[in-house]
Amino acid sequence: MSQRFNEYVDEYQNVHIQDKVLGQGGQGVVFRTKDPDLAIKLVTDESGTPVTDEESVERYSKRFKRVRLLPLPENLNISVPAALLQNNAGYVMQLLSEMVPFSHFWLDGKSAENIGIDDIPAWLSAMPENEAKKIVHYYRTGGLRRRLHALYKCASLLARLHGNGMVYGDISPNNIFISEGLDDSAVWLIDADNIRFEITAGGGVVYTPKYGAPELMQGTDGGRPQSDCHAFAVVSFYLLSMLHPFNGQYVENGGGGWDSSEADKVLEKDPVIMERLRGIKEAQEWSWEETYAYSGYIPYVDDPADDSNSSTHCLPRSLLLTEKLTTLFEGTFGPGRTSPLLRPTIYHWPEALAQAADMTVTCPGCSMNYYYDFIHPETEDHNCPYCKKQRPQVLILESYRWNGPDKPINSPCWRYVREIPQGTELTIPRRIFDEFAMLDSDTAEVLISSSNNGILIKKSDHGKADLSVAADSHPQSGFQKLYSQMKIDRVTPDVQFWMFAHLNSPRLVKCMISGGGK
The missing domain is CATH 3.30.200.20 (Phosphorylase Kinase; domain 1)
Known part of the structure; x- marks a missing residue:
């Protein structure tokens, strides 16, 4: 050099x-x-x-x-x-x-300097300035939808790696990269020199403090897929909510509200672990409360069975997590905190994250994302939970598995929701029309645009599905095969039509354009 x-x-x-x-x-x-x-x-x-x-x-x-x-x-x-x-x-x-690490999703000093007082909207004016800047940075970097989609892509990479019997080893926001432009969502992993086959003990175990699994910090196990799952879940929870899953009131209050003597008793029985944690504490300059929390001895902030380390800081998880995601986090940080084999495997995460991302809408008033079916308690209508602006005009696709005309249609297996302003063209991915697959679920299958005159449906150049379309306004005409494109007249502001797709698994897709309201 x-x-x-x-x-x-x-x-x-x-x-x-x-x-x-x-x-x-x-x-x-x-x-x-x-x-x-x-x-x-x-x-x-x-x-x-x-x-x-x-x-x-x-x-x-x-x-x-x-x-x-x-x-x-x-x-x-x-x-x-x-x-x-x-x-x-x-x-x-x-x-x-033009790729940046996941750590750019968190507000740093340089990003904070680029957010002036005038950039803080009225609906955040009652918050402390630094907290308000965090939320401004949150939606400027793509909001909930981009974070969910980025995590889905990352989980897909890890799932393919685990499927080949290998462990990544050091999952952290600095080792996961995403395209800088908001219109691109390519995700890459770097620092690949820690990839290895699963080991139960021995060897040099590498992890990033605050993200490493409890068994790695305690030195009781080697690098396994379950260790990756813990680190990925920490990154995910932290990224979505802006709150570390173990940084609750126990850590903030210096141990208040939780009897740390239980952890002390465990550690006293194993002086080797105690000495190891002491070394980590000194190296990281943590308090004992932080050391206990990050090494798996303290409940996580949303533990349904123990609220001693709870936290109401940052964004409400009720607005960020679907039922599936909540279950995955509870499984990872609840029973999985002390028993690695009880953690959900990485294979559960890609589909759950993609489903969540597909059900978000962007508020035209404040630019925050929220789930399309949210009903504001004050208005009892589809209004933004942050600024109360009415939900914009959206395209809602509900995909049903089709088992034949004489078989009942069950609940939708997938929902895809996007705001659809006049004159814009939406790209509808393949996962709406077929079983979810990590390799090609983002592939464009159909393009849909809306205007005052009607709805234009076009097959994508990459589309593989055999598609047919039926308009509710002309039910007698039945389904017509979509060869290239098809236009549906728009008689009323709210439009409904159907698509039938045949790939590996037939799908009947109900398509609705709605301007808001209940």
Whole structure:
């Protein structure tokens, strides 16, 4: 490395010049290079100094080479080592330009400076300025919908990895990247050198403090899929609610409201764990309350059986979590907190997160997202829970499994809701018309646009479904096959029509355009 120019040479004699730092932790630092699609992971010691001694460089190089030999699934968005560095413990990896870490979803000092007093809307005026800025930043970075969709994509990556028998190891907001533009939602994992096959004990276990599973912090188990599930759930809860799932009143009040003697009794029986936690506490400069909470000895903030660590801070979870997501969080942080095998597997998360994202609408008044079926208690109508503005005109698709004309239609298996202003075109993904599949559920199947004259339905260039359409206003005509596009007359503001799709599993889809109200 040239100290003067921050140059790094890889094993193929390519020279890389350091650009801005993307993230830094206990394991090392990741920074972009002057090549916009490449980044470098540089291993550092405890003081933050790059590791350059020959023996350590050789040891890390062998580890990075093993990662390149792992049987990773094809087309998996994980930035693996592309070239090892010379004279430094580190490697070059692909990282597309215009991608940012999940940590950008949280308000930092620079983002706070970009939010002035005039940027805080009236409905947030009663809040402390810093808390109001957090919510402004929340909707400026895509709100609830973008966070749910990003987490669904991340969970899909982890599910494919777990399906091949491997564990990611160090899930944290700095290791998950998303496209910077709000119109793109590609998600990548970096820091792939921790990927390994499942281990029950031994080896170097790596995790990020506050996100690591209790068994990793306590040193009682090795890296397993269940450990990934805990870390992913912490990232998800924190990202959606802006509240760490274990940072409740017990932590804030210095242990008040919970009898920590129970944790003390457990730790006294195992001095090895106690000494390990003491080392973590000192290294992280935590209080004992924080150490107990983050290492799995304290209930989580929404534990239905124990409210001693509850919290009403940040956004209300009742506005953020569907019933399925609530069940997953309770399973992970409730029984799964002390028994890793009781945690829901990662395979439950992608579908639950995608379903939640698909049921959100964006308020035209305050830009916050909320679930389309929310009824405001004051108006008893479909109004925004934040600013009370009426729900905008929305397209609601309800997808039913079709088992034949003589079989009853049960509850919808999927709902897709989007605001549909006049003149806009919505892209309807494949998951509305077929069983949910992680690999292609986002693929465009149909395009729908609305105007004063009618509704235009077009097949996507990527569409595979055999589609037919029927308008409620012309039931006698029945279903007509959709070859390219079809127009449905708009007699009233509220329109209803039907689509029938045949892919792997037939679907009858009820389509409604509604301007709001009950």
